[in-house]
Amino acid sequence: MKLLKKMIAVLAIAPALAMANSGTFPLDRAPDRATDIPALQNGAKLFVNYCLNCHSASAMRYNRLKDIGLTDEQIKQNLLFTGEKVGDLMKTTLAPKDAKEWFGAVPPDLSVIARAKASGDGTGADWIYTYLRTYYKDDTRPTGWNNMVFPNVGMPHVLWELQGTRTVKMVEESDPHDESKKVHKFAGFETVKPGTMSKIEYDNAVGDLVAYLQWMGEPAQSTRKRLGGWVILFLASLATLAWRLNASYWKEVK
Structure with a gap:
């Protein structure tokens, strides 16, 4: 019952989380690695090492990783x-009180985060893939980090050692609606310190992590799709048989 309540809570806040990206930063297409076992295994390793320190995945057990x-x-x-x-x-040891502080x-x-982040701009995988690749250094923020997809995000850049430290480059342009005004437009990132x-x-690496998050949201997805194909084939065969049987019955009536 506790697990069910947690899943309901995650799904309940999903619309609010998705609305967090109310900006216009374009989302990049995440690579499709749903059936790439080495990628899923690497994603699981990254998840445990970098995400599970603060986030839980309380709908997933470690032994389910045998499926990959x-x-x-x-x-x-x-x-x-x-x-x-x-x-x-998969639970974090971080106390909720400490996390809030x-x-x-x-x-x-994060059990179903890839599904919760789906929006009209793209899939949840696209959102996460772009989000984890658009962090930049911002000393005005409490954590020292900011994000192009999720402005003023509270989460620090946990993968910064891998990606390195970057700042954003902005250019000044005329406002298309008012030429007397100037606006600042994003012009890319500038590396301050390379990562590993x-x-x-x-x-x-981020593509592998996103693939794992997608898989974790529905571990039986591949099985469901495979069985779905067979079910559709069975129903089509049954419909054909029923159609021919119906024609045979009416032929006798005539």
Whole structure:
């Protein structure tokens, strides 16, 4: 019952979370790696190392990672760090009170975040993929970081060591609605300090993480789609049989 309440709470705040990106920053298309097992495994590793410190995924158990090719031993050796068991739920050790004090709000549960972030601008995967790649240094913010997709975000850039430190470049242009006014337009990022990954490597890593978040939102998605195809084929065959049987019956009546 507690788990059900948490999932309902996440879904209830989903519209508000999606509206957080009320700006016009364009979303990049996230790579489709739903069936790429190595990518999903790497995404799971990134999730446990960088996301699970503050966020929970209380609808997911560690042993469900066996669905993406990991064994119990691999899970124990590589993804369990604080005494959890393979059958435990993915929960953070961060106390809600501390989280609220440090970040201003309790970090949301990420079990279905890829589905919650879906909007008219693109899929939830597109939103997360762009969001994790558009952080920049902003000393006016309490955390020292800001984001182009989610302006004034409270979450710091947890992947900054991988991506490096960047600032935004802005250019001044005339307001298209009033030429007497000037507006500042985004003109790209400028690297201040390189990270441990190149741009391509970082984009690939984020793509793997996003793929895992998508998978985690519905681990049975591939099975559902595969079974759906067979069900449609069965129904089509049944409909054809019924149609021919109906024609045969009416032929006798005539």
